[in-house]
Amino acid sequence: MLQDIQIGFLGYGRFGAAFAALMDERGYPWRAWDPVAAVPEAHATADADALVTSSNLIVIAVPVSSFETVLRDLRPKLSARHRVMDVCSVKQGPCKLMDEILGTDIGHVGCHPLFGPLSIARAEPLRTVLCPSELHPETARLVRVLFESLGSEVREQEPSSHDRYMALTHAMAFFIARGLLDLGVDKDLHWAPPSFAALAASIAAVRSDAGHLFNAIQLENPYAAATRQGLIESLTLIDQRLSKAPDHGASMTEMNIPDFGQPTPALREVREHIDELDHELIALLQRRSELSARAGHAKRAVGSPVLDPGREVELMRQRGDWAEQSGLPSDVVQAIFRQIMAMSRRVQV
Numbered sequence: 001m002l003q004d005i006q007i008g009f010l011g012y013g014r015f016g017a018a019f020a021a022l023m024d025e026r027g028y029p030w031r032a033w034d035p036v037a038a039v040p041e042a043h044a045t046a047d048a049d050a051l052v053t054s055s056n057l058i059v060i061a062v063p064v065s066s067f068e069t070v071l072r073d074l075r076p077k078l079s080a081r082h083r084v085m086d087v088c089s090v091k092q093g094p095c096k097l098m099d100e101i102l103g104t105d106i107g108h109v110g111c112h113p114l115f116g117p118l119s120i121a122r123a124e125p126l127r128t129v130l131c132p133s134e135l136h137p138e139t140a141r142l143v144r145v146l147f148e149s150l151g152s153e154v155r156e157q158e159p160s161s162h163d164r165y166m167a168l169t170h171a172m173a174f175f176i177a178r179g180l181l182d183l184g185v186d187k188d189l190h191w192a193p194p195s196f197a198a199l200a201a202s203i204a205a206v207r208s209d210a211g212h213l214f215n216a217i218q219l220e221n222p223y224a225a226a227t228r229q230g231l232i233e234s235l236t237l238i239d240q241r242l243s244k245a246p247d248h249g250a251s252m253t254e255m256n257i258p259d260f261g262q263p264t265p266a267l268r269e270v271r272e273h274i275d276e277l278d279h280e281l282i283a284l285l286q287r288r289s290e291l292s293a294r295a296g297h298a299k300r301a302v303g304s305p306v307l308d309p310g311r312e313v314e315l316m317r318q319r320g321d322w323a324e325q326s327g328l329p330s331d332v333v334q335a336i337f338r339q340i341m342a343m344s345r346r347v348q349v
């Protein structure tokens with residue numbers, strides 16, 4: 001299904017470049033064109049026409065605000081052999097435009113990769129939402145296979161359900177984080193309690209955002225304004241209840257978070273936490289293995305052998321130090337890393 005694929009990135013910004021690197025790693029041929037950003041020479045085309053001539057799957061990777069203009073400019077260059085996908089973080093508008101402008105003639109599918117340059121670089125799990133057009137189920141199938149071959153989990157959704165869900169999650173995270181950022185909460189987070197970790201990550205995401213992303217998430221999602229309003233209202237209500245509380249005891253009961261479960265015996269509870277943690281450890285090992293495969297790829301490209309004894313000695317020493325600093329026996333931690341390293345070398349051969 002993917003053997004004849006020729007990918008053409010229309011737009012080579014931060015996301016386009018990271019996505020293209022992922023394609024590269026899996027060996028898919030790709031080209032890119034961008035009026036501003038520099039594309040690596042081996043993949044560059046002279047203009048948008050040359051990109052369309054040399055590709056059969058066009059990935060529109062431009063800010064949502066310029067999507068319509070780019071799509072209208074692209075349309076006359078396309079023929080029946082082309083498929084088009086977008087990567088916008090909102091879906092209702094772009095999917096409607098693709099149905100309208102590309103119609104039955106050109107296969108298309110809406111995509112929202114829920115990952116970015118940082119999550120790709122860190123080998124975090126990849127997830128993608130697809131919004132298939134009723135007109136082109138076969139394009140959705142092709143693009144699903146493509147994402148799955150990149151290691152991404154894929155979910156299909158109606159554009160409106162996607163945007164409602166993103167208004168409650170993506171837009172909310174950015175909205176709250178932006179508010180905290182404006183309050184100056186991003187400084188000195190070293191001593192913030194673990195309960196703040198998720199918010200700190202959201203603040204970091206907003207800070208590293210290319211600028212247009214925040215506006216697109218809030219302004220191009222038709223449900224985001226109402227969701228923001230709903231949040232402000234519920235926070236105001238909580239604030240009013242807190243400030244008019246005559247005494248802490250009585251009024252705080254309604255503020256209590258409901259207890260959803262039966263109290264569990266202490267050992268069962270601890271074991272549940274251990275299970276959860278081990279699950280996370282395995283997910284981290286899987287990500288490490290992914291990075292190791294990339295290291296193998298990079299070494300093969302310059303003809304270096306898999307085994308790098310110098311790096312391994314340094315790595316062991318550092319893990320030993322980290323273990324000691326955390327109050328763990330360094331010899332045991334190093335023994336664990338010897339096994340991890342053995343597994344790592346296996347994925348590189």
Ligand SMILES: O=C(O)C(=O)C[C@]1(C(=O)O)C=C[C@@H](O)C=C1
Nearest residue numbers: 292295306307308311312341344
């Ligand atoms: O750093 C590298 O060169 C890797 O390939 C990664 C790695 C590792 O798993 O950390 C694996 C094998 C090498 O001998 C050294 C380190």
